[in-house]
Amino acid sequence: MEDCIFCKIIKKEIPSNIVYEDSEIVAFRDINPVAPVHILVIPKKHISSLIDLKAEDEIIIGKIYTVINKIVEQEGIKEKGFRVVVNCGEDGGQEVKHLHFHILGGKKLGLKICG
Ligand code: DGP
Numbered sequence: 001m002e003d004c005i006f007c008k009i010i011k012k013e014i015p016s017n018i019v020y021e022d023s024e025i026v027a028f029r030d031i032n033p034v035a036p037v038h039i040l041v042i043p044k045k046h047i048s049s050l051i052d053l054k055a056e057d058e059i060i061i062g063k064i065y066t067v068i069n070k071i072v073e074q075e076g077i078k079e080k081g082f083r084v085v086v087n088c089g090e091d092g093g094q095e096v097k098h099l100h101f102h103i104l105g106g107k108k109l110g111l112k113i114c115g
Pocket of ligand 1: 032
């Protein structure tokens with residue numbers, strides 16, 4: 001997707017603070033963090049949102065959760081806890097139309113914090 005900002009991050013066309021990368025997944029720090037740790041985990045394949053997932057995407061979603069576990073350990077928030085949020089659609093507050101998983105942690109999160 002040529003005009004997708006996260007695809008540009010994947011292609012390193014715009015800079016980001018990458019904390020994890022493999023052949024299918026990349027994770028980078030959110031530009032507007034709402035918690036001390038605020039990381040976005042995305043599939044390199046362009047999937048617009050949660051509702052656009054196809055049966056073939058089941059494997060990558062599982063891998064994303066495995067990567068989330070690695071990142072929370074790396075960031076030192078595994079034991080105290082964290083939150084994973086996926087915003088979907090207009091009412092869900094999704095601004096970037098490339099499926100992404102927010103990892104939020106590093107403080108006690110209030111119920112209203114959702115990235
Ligand atoms: P959402 O509202 O769920 O679509 O969240 C999109 C998030 O993406 C938002 O928290 C800000 C972040 N974001 C948007 N543009 C950029 C960017 O260019 N770089 C980085 N690192 N984060 C971005």
